[in-house]
Amino acid sequence: MTKFVRNTSIAVAILFAWPFLVQNPAAQTPPAQTPAPQQPQLEKPAEAEPEAATPAAATPEAKKPDIPSTAKPATKVPVHTGEGKTVEEIIARVNNEIITKSELDKARAASEDNARAECASRCTPEQLQVAVEDAQKYALRDLIDQSLLAQRGKDMGVSVEADVVKQLDQIRIQNKLADMDELEKAVTAQGINWDDFKNNIRNRALTQLVIGREVGSHITITTEDSKKYYDEHKAEFVRPEQVSLAAIEIKTEGKTPAEVADQKKKADDIEKKLKDGEDFAELAKRRSDGATAQQGGYLGVYKRGELSKELEDTVFQMKKKQITGVIETKQGFLILEVIEHYTEGEQPYEVVQPEIMDKLYSQRMEPAMREYLKTLREQSYVVIKPGYQEMAGGGNSEIEEVSATPEEGKTKKPHKKYYLFGKTTGST
Numbered sequence: 001m002t003k004f005v006r007n008t009s010i011a012v013a014i015l016f017a018w019p020f021l022v023q024n025p026a027a028q029t030p031p032a033q034t035p036a037p038q039q040p041q042l043e044k045p046a047e048a049e050p051e052a053a054t055p056a057a058a059t060p061e062a063k064k065p066d067i068p069s070t071a072k073p074a075t076k077v078p079v080h081t082g083e084g085k086t087v088e089e090i091i092a093r094v095n096n097e098i099i100t101k102s103e104l105d106k107a108r109a110a111s112e113d114n115a116r117a118e119c120a121s122r123c124t125p126e127q128l129q130v131a132v133e134d135a136q137k138y139a140l141r142d143l144i145d146q147s148l149l150a151q152r153g154k155d156m157g158v159s160v161e162a163d164v165v166k167q168l169d170q171i172r173i174q175n176k177l178a179d180m181d182e183l184e185k186a187v188t189a190q191g192i193n194w195d196d197f198k199n200n201i202r203n204r205a206l207t208q209l210v211i212g213r214e215v216g217s218h219i220t221i222t223t224e225d226s227k228k229y230y231d232e233h234k235a236e237f238v239r240p241e242q243v244s245l246a247a248i249e250i251k252t253e254g255k256t257p258a259e260v261a262d263q264k265k266k267a268d269d270i271e272k273k274l275k276d277g278e279d280f281a282e283l284a285k286r287r288s289d290g291a292t293a294q295q296g297g298y299l300g301v302y303k304r305g306e307l308s309k310e311l312e313d314t315v316f317q318m319k320k321k322q323i324t325g326v327i328e329t330k331q332g333f334l335i336l337e338v339i340e341h342y343t344e345g346e347q348p349y350e351v352v353q354p355e356i357m358d359k360l361y362s363q364r365m366e367p368a369m370r371e372y373l374k375t376l377r378e379q380s381y382v383v384i385k386p387g388y389q390e391m392a393g394g395g396n397s398e399i400e401e402v403s404a405t406p407e408e409g410k411t412k413k414p415h416k417k418y419y420l421f422g423k424t425t426g427s428t
Contacts, residue, residue, distance in 0.1 A: 153206030
């Protein structure tokens, strides 16, 4: 009997993006009842038509470093003014921390953006509207849950400083910055407070650790469980021929000939490291310029006809774990890995076992997380302002309106959205 322990970052995504499904790094196709994730439209090597420049590409904003968005947990209770005048509306208290109306507004706006990105061109207008409404409905609940989990991590006395340093360094490398001072300048240039930025990463790491220790470690998926599911749902695994792909992307758009030559050397160096046995996903996280770098370069699952002819002819001849050479495209250089190659027809159990394990884990994680968070709330002091209880998922009393002063120097600009190497179908 085998115990299956899944990466808790997926559980974090389930919590933070509820009720939407996270893009799973495992090689699998989505369940029939769930719309398939929008897949990147990979360009033809050397023959792709030039794309019209988007307004974003024509502005300096598009050239800013890719500073990732991190969900902001509740802030420390600020000092109140003595004038009886509300400067910042407080809508929830989570123990000794607060959530303000402006934080909720930002979370709701971000959740709407995420819902639209998830749907892209694959949803009807009606489905998009439902997705947006659901995302906004749960924004306050998710802010409270994040605060509870981060506080729990601090109470457990665990340290995630090594993870924080590692993640900051990955962001620095991805943005080609010389050192942490340069990263701090890039962050603050986008209107983001540097301490807040680091605290958000720290709280996310704490949350992941708490979920792994206190929820994920108690979820056991056995080989018998997955085999039973396979035997009872074989129709789910009858599929056309497909390949699951990951990519390392080296961009050359807007670069001088000398810079393009340097990027080609970078791609060749990565190809050599792969041939020497280095892990594709780890190299993608460290070296890829693509938006999927932090997912190990995972792109999705493709049927015949969904890729350019040149790429299709290449990857559909490859086997599981095989890697292409460096492919030149209009935007830069591309190296692809075939994570899995599904033959046409009923898939063998050995091929879909990881997918089944992931699915069963997700099915058990969601109710386990909800029960755990319910317990955290019962053990905590969570108060909600009247009119917000339904959005918050309940609270043990009502919050009293108080006055507060905004924190100086912590105004944040909306985070940019990032797209895959090669224009995604339906993107603007």
